[in-house]
Amino acid sequence: MTALGYIQEALATVLTPELLGLILAVSLIGILLGATPGIGPTLALVLFFPFTFVLEPEVGLSLMAVLYGSTTFGGSVSAILVNIPGTPGSAATLLDGYPLTKQGKAAVALGTATLSSFVGAVIGLFFLALFAPVLADFSLEFGPADFFMLAVFGLSIISAVTRGSLLKSLVAVSIGVVFASVGTDPIRASPRYVFDTFYLQGGIDLVVLLVGLFAVSQAIEMTLSTDSVVRVSAAGSNVWEGVREAMRDWTGMLRGGLIGTFVGSIPGVGISAANFLSYLVAVRLSDKPESFGTGNPEGVVAAESANNGSTMGALVPAMALAIPGGASAAVFIGVMVTYGISPGPQAFEGTALPYVIYISILLGNVVFLLGGLLGGKYFARVNDLPDDILLASIISFALMGAYAVRTNITDVMVAVLIGLFAFVLDRRGYSLVAFIMGFILAPIAERGFQRALLISGGDYSVFVTRPISGFLLVLSLVMFFSPIVLRLRTERGDA
Numbered sequence: 001m002t003a004l005g006y007i008q009e010a011l012a013t014v015l016t017p018e019l020l021g022l023i024l025a026v027s028l029i030g031i032l033l034g035a036t037p038g039i040g041p042t043l044a045l046v047l048f049f050p051f052t053f054v055l056e057p058e059v060g061l062s063l064m065a066v067l068y069g070s071t072t073f074g075g076s077v078s079a080i081l082v083n084i085p086g087t088p089g090s091a092a093t094l095l096d097g098y099p100l101t102k103q104g105k106a107a108v109a110l111g112t113a114t115l116s117s118f119v120g121a122v123i124g125l126f127f128l129a130l131f132a133p134v135l136a137d138f139s140l141e142f143g144p145a146d147f148f149m150l151a152v153f154g155l156s157i158i159s160a161v162t163r164g165s166l167l168k169s170l171v172a173v174s175i176g177v178v179f180a181s182v183g184t185d186p187i188r189a190s191p192r193y194v195f196d197t198f199y200l201q202g203g204i205d206l207v208v209l210l211v212g213l214f215a216v217s218q219a220i221e222m223t224l225s226t227d228s229v230v231r232v233s234a235a236g237s238n239v240w241e242g243v244r245e246a247m248r249d250w251t252g253m254l255r256g257g258l259i260g261t262f263v264g265s266i267p268g269v270g271i272s273a274a275n276f277l278s279y280l281v282a283v284r285l286s287d288k289p290e291s292f293g294t295g296n297p298e299g300v301v302a303a304e305s306a307n308n309g310s311t312m313g314a315l316v317p318a319m320a321l322a323i324p325g326g327a328s329a330a331v332f333i334g335v336m337v338t339y340g341i342s343p344g345p346q347a348f349e350g351t352a353l354p355y356v357i358y359i360s361i362l363l364g365n366v367v368f369l370l371g372g373l374l375g376g377k378y379f380a381r382v383n384d385l386p387d388d389i390l391l392a393s394i395i396s397f398a399l400m401g402a403y404a405v406r407t408n409i410t411d412v413m414v415a416v417l418i419g420l421f422a423f424v425l426d427r428r429g430y431s432l433v434a435f436i437m438g439f440i441l442a443p444i445a446e447r448g449f450q451r452a453l454l455i456s457g458g459d460y461s462v463f464v465t466r467p468i469s470g471f472l473l474v475l476s477l478v479m480f481f482s483p484i485v486l487r488l489r490t491e492r493g494d495a
Contacts, residue, residue: 010355014363019059023360026063027070027367034074037211037401040087041071041311041328049335057339058356064335065315065357066364068328069121072271072311073368076113076304077379081106082394084215084401088206089271089307091436092279094214096292096299103295107376111242112297113304114372116253119246120305121365123257124264124312129358132320135265139317142266144455145462148448149472150266151441154273156476157280158434165429172430176438179204186443187450199410206272208402208411209418209439213432215398216419221426222391239376245297252282252298256305263306264313271310272440276433278306284479293433312361319354 013019026048033044048067052060075087080097093113100109127135142150158169182193183203194200246253256278263274282302283292292299311328318329319336341353402415426432456462464470 006352006355007359009352010359013058013352013356014062014359019062019360020363022059022063023066023363024367026066027364028371030067030070030364031074031077031368031371033067034071034090035077035086036074037078037084037086037207037215037397037404039071039404040075040207041068041089042331043404044068044071045328045331045335049331049338052335057341058353060339061332061335061341061353062357062360064332065361068315068332069308069311069361069364070368072308073114073117073121073304073372075307076117076300077110078397080109080113080300081379082215082397083218084394084398085210087271087307088210089275089310090303091210091214091272092275092303092433093300093307095279095303095433096294096296097303098218099293099295100297100300105242105295106379107239108242108245108297109300110372110376110379111239112246112300113242114239114369114376115243115246116256116301116304117308117372118365118369119253120257120260120308121312122362123254123305124261124309125358125361125365127261127265128312128316128319129354132316135261135313135316135320139265139267141468143466143469144448144451145466146448146468146472147266147269148445148452149463149469149476150269151445151448153472153476153479154277154280154437154441155445156480157277157284158431158437168429169431169434172425172432172434173438175425175430176435176440177442179209179435180439180442181446186447187454199408204414204418204439205405205411206440207405208415210436211398211402212415212418213422213436215394215401216415217422217426217432219391219395219398220419220423222394239373242297242376243373246301249298249301252301253305255281256302257309260306260309260311261313261316264310265316267317269444270440271307271314273444274310274313275303275307276437276440278302280433280437 014023029048030044033039033047034041044067045064049064052063055063072087072089075085075090076093076097078084078086079090079094080101083094083098083101085091085094097109097113100106155173158173178193180203182200184191184201191201259278259281260271260274263269263277264271279292279299279302282298283289286292286296286298288296314329315332318333398415399412402411403409405411422432422435425435452462453460462469464473
């Protein structure tokens with residue numbers, strides 16, 4: 001049967017009242033789960049999987065893929081409205097999304113996020129459907145040295161986009177690296193910085209860190225502030241204005257979708273790295289980099305198009321090579337195996353199954369697009385809540401999210417302590433973005449560095465002789481030193 005025949009068969013399977021109703025229901029459930037701090041795509045997939053046992057394999061897999069995408073989008077809702085990333089992939093979204101909410105433009109931010117998420121997901125789905133084998137083969141070209149240099153490249157961008165003191169940004173990155181080092185050495189499995197406690201041997205969870213870094217610190221700021229937290233009513237905020245903002249930045253949507261798809265398809269990098277890399281690249285290429293972090297819709301576009309592109313990208317090695325691009329993709333592989341499907345190049349030959357999955361994902365994306373556009377103005381009503389109710393809601397959701405990660409009360413206390421620490425850092429002018437980038441990229445860099453040296457027998461030239469790592473090294477040097485050179489020239493010109 002030709003590809004057209006398989007597509008026709010897939011359409012006949014998907015376009016039934018039963019499956020369309022399930023796609024609608026699962027998409028809405030995914031948005032709600034994604035907006036709930038502490039749940040995230042991985043836990044959502046695990047919780048939903050048992051309910052698919054009674055379904056046919058193609059239906060069950062399709063619904064799991066739909067849930068994966070809609071949960072990722074749902075994380076942006078809480079990030080924008082209450083400064084709590086529902087999922088780790090929404091952490092960069094709140095940097096400009098929540099400032100828009102504080103300006104009374106919550107619906108604008110939601111409209112921008114909705115369209116950007118949809119475009120990013122469609123870009124990722126396009127590459128998943130047409131170029132999965134090519135992307136999968138390219139992702140396998142990444143060795144440990146390349147992973148290390150990719151992380152270095154991400155860190156180097158910080159110097160190019162930092163505002164204020166470059167030294168303070170580098171200090172914030174270093175603090176993030178130290179926090180990421182808490183736990184167990186990834187190669188030697190020896191504990192470090194655990195202070196003889198069992199809890200710290202597992203490291204600091206990313207969700208707990210994000211809750212403390214943004215939500216708890218924001219709650220402290222709101223508590224100590226003498227001004228009204230929400231200064232402008234959301235009544236005049238328009239979702240369609242946000243759609244227009246996203247369409248004006250169509251190059252940013254395309255770029256974010258491509259970055260997310262590419263980074264997501266590389267096993268071991270993760271959606272959080274894709275989210276922030278896209279955001280930092282957008283800042284670097286912007287004519288007004290100082291506007292980011294103050295409510296620039298371009299920041300929302302960059303973050304949201306990347307994280308939804310990344311979800312599709314993570315399925316590329318999972319479906320084509322049985323290599324998970326992340327934890328959620330690993331669950332998806334487990335679902336395939338449970339259904340008796342062996343992931344790999346031959347898994348989908350002679351069957352319409354992949355087309356059923358692709359069409360279902362596309363329809364799920366349409367559902368969250370319509371849900372975000374039609375429901376955005378109602379979600380934005382949170383902006384009209386009294387300050388005391390809003391503050392109580394933020395604190396409650398933040399602490400529940402921290403507890404839900406591992407149902408451990410210690411996580412709640414750690415989130416509060418991190419929030420206090422983040423509040424002090426922010427007041428002193430240290431970049432929280434630099435801090436979180438150091439935390440996210442440090443493990444990738446460490447694993448790549450140690451493994452590269454083990455494989456090469458301690459030969460450091462491996463970081464420059466491999467084509468990918470050498471190219472990334474050149475880019476990193478350009479990114480790191482170009483803003484320093486520009487600042488020196490500006491100072492000399494002023495003198």
